[in-house]
Amino acid sequence: MLRTIRLHQSLLGLLLFLGAGNLFAQTASLAGKVTGEKGEALSGVTVRLKGTNKSAATNESGTYLIQGIAAGTFTVVFSSEQMEASQEVINLSEGQSLVLDKQLSAKSVGADPVVIIGYGRQNRRDVTGSIARVSGKEIAELPTPSFEAALQGKAPGVQVVVGSGMAGSASLIRIRGVASISAAGDPLYVIDGIPVSQDYFLNRANGSNYGSGFNNNPLATINPDDIESVEILKDAAATSIYGSRGANGVILITTKRARKKGLKFDVSTRFGISQPTRKPRMLNGSEFLQMYQEAWENDGRTGTPDLGLINVNMTWQEAQKYSTNWVDDVMQTGYKQNYNITAGYTNKWFGMKTIVTYDNNESFLAGNNYQRLSGRLNTDYKPLKGLNISLSNSLSRGINRRVDAAWSGGLGSAMSTMLPIFPKEPLLNSNGIGFRTPVGLSTIRELKDWRSIELRSINNLNLNYEVSDDITLNGSASYDYMDYGEFLYEPQELIRYYSPNYVQNGVAKWFPIWTANMNYYLTANWNKKITPNHGVNVMLGHEYQNARTTSKSVENLDATGPTDKVAIPDTALRAFGRTPYEWAFLSYFGRANYKFKNKFNVQLTGRVDGSSRFGRNNRYGFFPAAAVGYILSDEEFIKRHDWISFLKVKVGIGKSGNASFDNYARWGTITPSGNLPQYNGQPMLAPARLENQNLRWESTRNFDATLEGSLFKSRISFELTYYDKSTRDVILDVTVPRTTGFFSMYDNVGGIINRGVEFVLKSRNIQRKNFQWNTDFNIARNYNEITSIGVYSEDAVSGGTNDTRVVVGYPVGTNFLVRFSHIDKATGLPVYLDKEGKETMKWDPANRLPVGDVLPEAIGALNNTFSYKNWDLAANIYYSIGGDIYESSAKRQLGVQTDWNSDARVFDRWQQPGDDARYPRRTLNTFTYGSTTPWINTTQWLEDGSYVRLRSLSIGYRLPASAARKYNLDGARIAFVATNLLTWTNYTGLDPEIARDFESPTDRNMSGSITYLTAPQEKSYSISLSVNF
């Protein structure tokens, strides 16, 4: 790249003066100013004369000076962390004072110089795998139920479905599709070197009335403000170093460490409010009665309708008196607050960063919030040359005040069984008999004390020793401890609503779980530049991880308060031990890189994993990968084209696995007599599980090809990727034929393919001194297909509630439903289609077929950022196109009139012959719609769930540097952020972004598109203020 060398008039005098100072030495000098693309001064840029020891760094005004240069021809290299390196060749004659200004361009967007990879870091340039990086700033700035939700839209091919608006709710993250069925399909989360405890099914919600769903989110205690960066490893070249656990991608979380010299503080706070994206519009009292009467008459009945048919002990006249809006009864405007203090200090041999954050996140559901108080201390010591000791410690306490929702009550009841004809209180008729439900929703909420409290501490000690210039040893030991307890207290007053004669005090329950998770690894790294053109880097490592979970449940049936507040007398205590479990991994791994001329990289990785979960016949799995990266833009034939700034092609192939399934499925076991009843007065033993010593990891072969580059002086950068993942030995928790004597067992039987394209385009549309406009766009399409499920049928594996299935030739979790055709105009009855497509009035499950699109055809994001002087504005749009949603609860809201309320969609029902209605005639009779059961799954409740969502909109103002200095500040910023402000969709249900409360890992993989009274997402507005000094 040719640059003009020119004398800078304004500096001339200064240089002449300096030159004069060196009068006696007849050497040359070099000086100049280094600026960025916008003309801003760049400090800290290293200016070096190649082949000499002469170098200098630019000062705050961007100028540099190198003196005492002997005359000659030199290559001047300008380099810094943030900017693309650049070089110039100059000729210096004796005594000359040359001025060389330089404009540097930022490294291509998102391409930070160094990225974190498994067990190390790598220059972005050398990376051969597919790794997306999200900065901590992007995560911390967005108010979300839990940090992982903020990854949405940040990286292509990473599908993030935010759980719901409930505080602390878990998001569903899928990296390049689902490659698992019964093994957890979530990526592996590694925080500062330890794969953390991330079991979503560690503890079912014991406090909900039905004992499932609403599980604890194991990531909710992680403080977003602690995060320096998140690296998402997507392909085998990047993940196979994690062996049997990398197949669904790896999310590496690196926490902040001190960087700046001296003592620095960041103080920030945020306030906000929370509302639902949409409120359910349920029928009011008179509307409900109107629908009921219509059903009553449609069924051929006459006279005053009897509400006894739906188990309501209420006369018609009584019912007409009330119209309660139960949705309003459970909703509120939630308030959010966040305070964060970060202090950093570094000197030559010591560095520390401490972060203290308090966050209180109230959701729009009354009584629901998540409070987190977290502290972190990350320290680095360099006691000896070459030795670096790093400690990372965090302690976080999360308190989730929980409320019932979906099928367990709360908003779910407001959308279903809490009829508008029930008064708020009391729910008793004149005879003291409950109308049906004896107590209102807000009363339950106020009386029931239901919290989960989690204490989480993630700690790491890392020793890094540079034995020689070439060899580095690294040892790391981590401990991730989780103390999670769910506390439930139902006072006597609440219990008496259900059991009026209850004499004891309240019932208190405590469900504690402790998980101790430790690992250590050792790596040895040899890095050698053999000749100027050939470099090698070889790393060998060994890792061991062990995690143990113990738990119990404690009940106090005569309690005056929750167990964490009122001690339990021994007489009232009932404690049940629960089975502890433990798992372990033992691994050996290695990585070799060969670099040719800084433009051609070859990387080989391999890992051998042994796990306690693998059967005796498959103790160790080997996971190799090979990848090449080739920087085409360093070749002459590309260099010729000025408009191409950078061009790189990467191709990788490899194998990785998934081993997150039942810990003990390989063992043949017997339930001991003590845990079984007797027969004939004699003890018995019963086989609990059949041995399967062949059980092993799922194995995914992964091919990835990427073209990345930047054009027009890096104004536009892009990345285009094709991948093809083929998984075999897929673990199915297969519902086995009952003839085996069991209901289900784990087996490696299935095959799944995931194929897709990802595209990222980043454009710096306008780059003026005072105004910048950047656009980032990404889009990903994933094709998913089950290729085999052994001899088993579609029904062998099901999502929680009969809705989704595994069907060969279709994606994981395909809806398997009887097809609904239309509402018959003459009779108002639903018309179904049989397998051949013939119309029938009978619903027969034998006519089920795979239907709909369970997975979206495209997902992605469009992010625009504008900055004008000290103002900035960012609008992030997330979209998901072409996926269907199965609204499982609609069959009860809009089908046969049972004990549920309907929503306003029901007005579009058939009323008289000739009506072209969307929903069938109202009826109270189970059999009217041609089935033997009242609630039947058909495609009538399957809808297009495409949406485009303004995920976040933020406006910020940064205090000008001059003003900041006046107050002795390094910087200050105020910002307004709104999330989920607008949604465009044709979906008629509540919210098209759905990740319902899953029942099992299988359900989590299979029922992503099912909703059942699921709470909508949150719409939030917040203001944040941060100050650095």
Place this chain on the structure above:
Amino acid sequence: MNYMILKNRTLAAALAVFALGAFIAGCDKMIDTRPENELLVEDAVQSSADLQKLLNGSYNEVANTYGGFYQVISEFMADNLSLPNNNDYREVFNHNTLFFNTTLGSLYGNLYRAIFRANFVMESFPLAADLNEADRNRMEGEAKFIRAMCHLTAVRLFAHPWGYSADNSQPGIGLALKADRKPLVRSTVAEAYTSIINDLKDAATLLPENNGNYATKYAAQALLAEVYFQQGAYNDAAIQASSVINSGLFTFSDTLNRFTSKGATEAIFSVVSAGINDNRGGGFRDNYSPGLPLCQVSRQFFSTVSSDTADKRLAYYVTLNKGQANELVKTNLYNAPLFNVPVLHLTRLHLIRAEALAKTATDLPTAIADVNKIVGRAYKNNNRILAAGSTATQVVEAARYQRRMELMFEGDRIHDLKRLAAVEKQNIIVRGHSWDCRGFILQFPISDQTSIFPLNPTGGCD
């Protein structure tokens, strides 16, 4: 120079530490975590006593099935009961069962869990060092008895009956003969019966005459008599029945009610209720005795029962809300808090032998005596006592009538109807549904559909 040595030593030491770490870690034990609340098979099954407990686990499933569950489902297929107010049982009653019917899935699961456990016992013999030959034979006999009984129930309920086709090649059931995880192919009905008969023959040889509350040689023979009877192999049925009756170990009692807490003297094999907290007759008690029970007697059957007022068994029937729209008839036979359920008993064998001997016309006097034993106990007068010279047809007719009156809720009616249709070629129609229509057999649970195991056709009998 010194510096280099120091450096090399440091390097060597560091590498040694690294290698040591790797070596220590190379131990398989580190990844050998074991389940803590369950026993590994090799730890749990070491002695003959352990095998006995495993076998008792199989009996437990037998009890869960034959303590009324199987009998109730069977009766809803036939014509002794009226339309139940329960969706799953309604499907059975309407002869249109869906593969999502969880009640049926659970019955079917119980049957095969009992079979699995029986197979598991037999395959675990090598684990018990102290197992003697007598115990081994006994346990094998019991296991095979259980296996045969459960297979028989499955093939009777889920497949078209013996005689449905000339060679009985109609789809049968899965024959679970090993305790492994392999999905089964669907055998033919002929194959199922062959397997059942072989198991029972083995059991009759292996089992002792006395075995407490567990299966004996005579239990196996009594069941074998039922199998032959179902096949219309009346000669064989009579031989097996005679062997049991003539053993003298079982006493025909004058007490009409066989469902007693002490166990009937005529019982050959029973589901045992060990105590008030371990009542195994709940399938009868809970479905027949509540105020408004699931199982209500059909009008047609009750009019047959009540047509002979001399029948002492009429006392078992209660009419509620007489003359009103909600009139119902139920039985009070199972109102006791605790009773054993006799599954195989002398009454059945006498009725089998009577009909079998009459059909083969080999020994009419014994057949007449058998019928009269039942009749003599059941009636206030002697009107129905068969005369010494009664014809075979009269004996058959009387035996069949008494079968229905005597075994009214014991699950036999549907199998009798099917035998009369498929073997005796009578035209049997229940609630407008011909005996050979699609829905006249139960549907398997959807879990059992595999590429090698097709389910029954859907759509009921319409």
